[in-house]
Amino acid sequence: MDCVLIGVVMGVMLLGLRWFVYLQGPGKRLPPGPRPLPIIGNIHQLGKNQTETLRQLAKTYGPLMSIRIGSVYTVVASTPEMAMELLQRHGQVFSGRTVPHAMDVGGFSKFSIFFGSAGKEWRDKRKVCKEILFSERCLEESEGLRQEMLQKLVDHVGDHCDRRDVVNIHDVVFMANLNLLLTTIFSITSPDTAMELMKIMKDFFSLFAPNITDYFPILKVLDPQGMKRKAELSLGKLLAKFRDFLNYRLDHRRNNPNNKKQDLLEAIIDITQANDYNITTQDIPYLLLELIVGGIDSNSNMVEWIMTELLFNPDKLERLKREIKSAVGENGKIQEADIASLPYLQAVIKETFRYHPPGPLAVTRMSEADQEVNGYMIPKGPQIVVNTWSMAKDPSIWTDPESFEPERFLDNKLDFKGQHFQLIPFGAGRRICPGMTTAVLVHNFDWKLEKDKDHPDHKEAILTKFRCGQSSSANSAPFLDTLLSDYVVLICKFRDVHVSTDRASIGLIVDGVRVAHPDLLVGSRMAVHEIDGIHITRV
Numbered sequence: 228m229d230c231v232l233i234g235v236v237m238g239v240m241l242l243g244l245r246w247f248v249y250l251q252g253p254g255k256r257l258p259p260g261p262r263p264l265p266i267i268g269n270i271h272q273l274g275k276n277q278t279e280t281l282r283q284l285a286k287t288y289g290p291l292m293s294i295r296i297g298s299v300y301t302v303v304a305s306t307p308e309m310a311m312e313l314l315q316r317h318g319q320v321f322s323g324r325t326v327p328h329a330m331d332v333g334g335f336s337k338f339s340i341f342f343g344s345a346g347k348e349w350r351d352k353r354k355v356c357k358e359i360l361f362s363e364r365c366l367e368e369s370e371g372l373r374q375e376m377l378q379k380l381v382d383h384v385g386d387h388c389d390r391r392d393v394v395n396i397h398d399v400v401f402m403a404n405l406n407l408l409l410t411t412i413f414s415i416t417s418p419d420t421a422m423e424l425m426k427i428m429k430d431f432f433s434l435f436a437p438n439i440t441d442y443f444p445i446l447k448v449l450d451p452q453g454m455k456r457k458a459e460l461s462l463g464k465l466l467a468k469f470r471d472f473l474n475y476r477l478d479h480r481r482n483n484p485n486n487k488k489q490d491l492l493e494a495i496i497d498i499t500q501a502n503d504y505n506i507t508t509q510d511i512p513y514l515l516l517e518l519i520v521g522g523i524d525s526n527s528n529m530v531e532w533i534m535t536e537l538l539f540n541p542d543k544l545e546r547l548k549r550e551i552k553s554a555v556g557e558n559g560k561i562q563e564a565d566i567a568s569l570p571y572l573q574a575v576i577k578e579t580f581r582y583h584p585p586g587p588l589a590v591t592r593m594s595e596a597d598q599e600v601n602g603y604m605i606p607k608g609p610q611i612v613v614n615t616w617s618m619a620k621d622p623s624i625w626t627d628p629e630s631f632e633p634e635r636f637l638d639n640k641l642d643f644k645g646q647h648f649q650l651i652p653f654g655a656g657r658r659i660c661p662g663m664t665t666a667v668l669v670h671n672f673d674w675k676l677e678k679d680k681d682h683p684d685h686k687e688a689i690l691t692k693f694r695c696g697q698s699s700s701a702n703s704a705p706f707l708d709t710l711l712s713d714y715v716v717l718i719c720k721f722r723d724v725h726v727s728t729d730r731a732s733i734g735l736i737v738d739g740v741r742v743a744h745p746d747l748l749v750g751s752r753m754a755v756h757e758i759d760g761i762h763i764t765r766v
């Protein structure tokens with residue numbers, strides 16, 4: 228162990244020396260930042276709420292600053308102007324990605340659109356996503372399947388409603404999104420398949436927790452948190468599943484040449500067989516994995532946040548329901564095409580993206596060459612991060628940024644498609660998210676808040692969630708155990724449907740692990756036990 232420690236110290240010192248020498252060169256000055264300590268860099272300053280810490284640090288060091296996390300140099304942009312400089316003006320230079328150690332398995336990072344370097348193969352895969360898979364024609368063809376699947380979801384929640392059961396909103400939304408993707412990509416509607424995949428995927432998502440080897444690469448060989456071993460296992464299982472789906476479909480095509488399915492898998496196979504792009508059959512399982520994994524968690528989080536915010540803001544929920552009812556009638560259903568003519572719904576979605584930036588440090592790149600930005604020199608190599616959280620909370624950009632106000636988007640053309648850098652939930656520039664779509668589950672139930680806190684189901688619901696929380700902590704990082712012992716449950720009741728959301732399901736990032744909504748834990752809302760009929764209980 229001593230040798231390892233000496234190795235770590237020497238490695239970090241050599242790296243520091245290399246940088247010191249490099250940064251002394253003429254005209255080479257990194258953006259300013261807090262002074263790093265030897266070996267750990269600025270880790271000790273980051274605390275649990277990294278995005279907020281970085282926002283505070285930016286007040287001292289400016290909109291473009293440098294910090295060192297372990298041995299990883301990181302440049303942080305905290306304003307729309309700096310985000311535009313990095314992602315658009317110098318988009319080519321800052322189009323690399325750092326590959327987490329756990330994702331560097333089985334050739335995944337090489338095949339991946341997200342982690343792959345921005346070369347010809349990456350361009351081809353993006354082109355396929357944009358021009359074919361997410362093209363209007365392809366999405367229109369599979370709309371019928373999605374409507375069918377959404378109806379099943381509505382029926383499922385309706386059954387719970389009839390039985391007066393508790394519905395776990397996180398699982399319902401996650402499953403709905405998984406089903407949506409399975410239907411659109413594979414025409415698969417089997418609940419058993421979805422359930423099996425959901426279990427493997429939850430293991431896979433746990434790999435996005437912070438891994439010490441990413442900040443101290445010298446420890447990679449030891450894999451102290453076992454993340455790489457876990458990644459090999461869950462990635463292996465997922466890829467095996469997608470290979471099965473692919474082989475089954477290839478057989479089906481051979482045996483039924485005139486009976487093609489209307490889904491994305493069919494389109495992908497056509498592409499590989501036409502040989503127009505640099506994509507082979509061997510790439511397909513990786514591409515499928517990326518589409519499912521890329522979409523599911525971010526989509527689920529957003530839908531959960533939308534619902535959470537609407538519950539906290541019943542007046543906004545009422546306004547939205549009025550808009551939807553006047554557009555599609557009392558009993559009508561929203562079609563995908565209706566969304567364009569529902570301005571308040573769009574405003575709610577935009578405000579949720581602003582108020583809860585999806586993965587507030589999700590826009591993470593790597594510098595591919597030396598580049599001067601704003602009078603500073605960013606050399607080749609550092610990680611580049613855009614702190615969208617900082618922009619969301621900036622009073623010089625948004626009036627009253629701490630309040631949830633969809634109305635702020637009604638009288639302007641502000642959008643999230645990568646042109647307005649104050650709102651970039653999908654990133655911007657060359658690597659902008661190719662799956663810029665989302666789903667909203669607000670219409671089909673008459674969501675209403677519980678007034679009757681003595682309802683007999685109420686206590687049982689809390690206990691059920693508490694048991695869930697404890698069992699889920701067994702697979703989590705150790706610090707989660709402490710957090711979960713102080714478990715918070717939010718119980719709401721809508722008409723006859725109970726919806727319970729807990730910290731594990733609604734999305735606060737603590738040390739990079741999603742556990743809860745910060746406001747519920749530390750903000751003013753936690754100080755009271757009941758607001759407008761929503762019961763918040765500390766168990």
Ligand code: HEM
Binds near residue numbers: 340518522529664
């Ligand atoms: C609410 C939903 C979603 C959000 C908020 C989201 C957000 C993001 C963000 C922030 C990035 C990084 C962009 C950058 O570096 O500039 C990204 C990349 C990506 N997303 Fe999404 N995403 C969502 C849905 C989806 C869906 C549905 C898919 C696929 C079905 C998808 C697939 C991808 C892929 C493949 C990339 C990598 C692009 C590249 O590096 O070239 N995402 N997403």
